[in-house]
Amino acid sequence: MNTDEMAASRRADPNYVQISGHVPKPLALEFKLAFTRAEINQSEAMEAAIALWVQQQEGGKA
Template identity: 50%
Template sequence: MNSRNQETKGTLVTRRDDPGYAQVSGYIPKELALRFKVACTEDETTQSEGLEEAVQLWLEKRERTKHNRSGGS
């Protein structure tokens, strides 16, 4: 079972059903999408988990860049 899914009295609660999650979508080059799907399959992870990690890393990188541009230490 997915580590982020919860089982409640025999009923699987997915991210789709969880009010703490929101759907995001966008268009990326087909080759990149295929590579992403293959990587998720190889790592036995869901695409949602892969996207969550990618967005988190992107936001952290963005914050570091903003911090460095503003002269922060």
């Protein structure tokens, strides 16, 4: 499945929602470079980054 097909299938899937935010431009450029090097798309990279962040937050709870 190519990137466009994956995006379309996620858009139509009720188990996925779109999120967005603003980050400093240098960070956005580093992020794009990193997911391109990893040969994944932006959605996959965001999903992994958010999952890691949530996991770290949950690990910090007493």
